[in-house]
Amino acid sequence: MNRNIKLLYGFSCFDQFMIVIALWVPYLATKGIGMRQFMELQAVFALVILCGELPSGLLSDLWGRKKTLLLGSTLKAVSFSLLPLWSSYAGFLFYHLTMGIALSMISGGDVALLYDSSLAAGGEKSRGTAVLGNANLAAQMGTTVSALLGGAVVSLSYGHLLWANAILSWIPVLLVLRVTEPPATLDRGKKRAEELKELLSSTLVRDGATRLVLLNMVAWGTGGLVMFWVNQKYWQESGVPLASFGVLLAGYGLIAGLAGRSAALGIARYGRRPLLAAVGVLPIIAYFGMASFLGWGGILLGILAPVGRGLGQVLFMEALNERISSAFRATVISMAQLGIRASFCLLGPLVGYGIERSGLPSVLSALGILFSLAFVVLLVPLVVR
CATH class of the missing domain: 1.20.1250.20 (MFS general substrate transporter like domains)
Known part of the structure; x- marks a missing residue:
């Protein structure tokens, strides 16, 4: 193994x-x-x-x-x-x-x-x-x-x-x-359909902690997916040469990876709660910072978003894996990805329409407000548990 x-x-x-x-x-x-x-x-x-x-x-x-x-x-x-x-x-x-x-x-x-x-x-x-x-x-x-x-x-x-x-x-x-293929155990005496029904009922209805983890994965994952495309438009309007787009994309990706790699060390040193809070706070600062400082200042502040994304990918996935049995782990992870895609289908076109009509600063400010609400409604309850 x-x-x-x-x-x-x-x-x-x-x-x-x-x-x-x-x-x-x-x-x-x-x-x-x-x-x-x-x-x-x-x-x-x-x-x-x-x-x-x-x-x-x-x-x-x-x-x-x-x-x-x-x-x-x-x-x-x-x-x-x-x-x-x-x-x-x-x-x-x-x-x-x-x-x-x-x-x-x-x-x-x-x-x-x-x-x-x-x-x-x-x-x-x-x-x-x-x-x-x-x-x-x-x-x-x-x-x-x-x-x-x-x-x-x-x-x-x-x-x-x-x-x-x-x-x-x-x-x-x-x-x-x-x-x-590693072994995946199922409780004997139960049919898979019954177990799946029980799992979905637990995840979406009875188990508040698991439901919060799943909803946070969807919310912050959607934000990261939206910003993947918004960043390219932002760099263009900031006057960044096209040849540098790959370098910026690579740099943002590397920063997100290093943040995820540091999650275990951060938990050991600071505990899980401060890191969970950072998952929400850092992207919000990035949204408002990019809206306020169009150009290289905003690009530098935008680095905070992939830091939060990298931490969130590891912390949320680990929390979900701890709560879901091996037999249906892939199903629940796919549920989270499904939620991200569905949310992006709604939010993505709205962001694109907003950029065309009102400009990037207004849309980035709106995203900052939207995810501030998500922080209060979804992430704070998970942090205080």
Whole structure:
């Protein structure tokens, strides 16, 4: 099982080696895909993931973590390998459909497999924070290197970028093939359907602590996803050269990874409550700071948001893993991801419309107010428990 953990750290890293994504908009523009069609494709992509999150989590719990992760990774690699062949809207639509299904299968299962492997290796539940922090750092390192590598390879041509991306996409498949499925125990005498019903009832109705963790994962995860796209618009309006976008994206990702990696040390030194509070306070400061200081001052203050995101990813996931049995861990994690996608489908278009109508400072201030309310309503009750 210790080998599993190392392999899954590698998977977390190379799963993020999607070097074409950082240049996705300009590449599709060379194929005649305007922004209207681009947003249509992203809507389809989000809808596929939204519909596939919970079924894929159930598939992972019922069929096996490794099998589902292997199937998703293979489908993702095939999608990237076919990408250089597409040049029409229909081809790119097919790509987004298959990629959405693939990412749904990967989502949740990789974290559940890592956590189960840690427990099977004899690790205590408290060690889960460090394990998840390491995986988060590996993922952010993958994102960082991917952004820098994509900017370097595209200087040759888009063709080089696409084929390099296709080759790299098969590395996660090779890593998953070497993973051993850890044991996941079920209480005897209960049917899975009854256990799932009991789990959902406990998570969403009776268990207030678990419900708060899940809602916070959704709320702050949605904020992070929105800011991923808002940041690029912010950098553009701040006059940042396009060549520096990859460097900024890599830097933000690395900071988030280091923050997640430091979560276990922070808990040992300061306790869990101050870190949970920081998860909410830091992004709020970033929103208002970016609204007040458009330019490099706002970009520097914006660093606080990925720090909060990195801490939150580890703290919320660890809290959820501690409360959910191994048998349905992937299902509940997929529920959280489903909530993030659904919330983004509502908040994302509103943010885009607001930027077009009122400008970035107004929208960032509105986000600061919105997440201040989320802090009071959702995070403070979790902190004081």
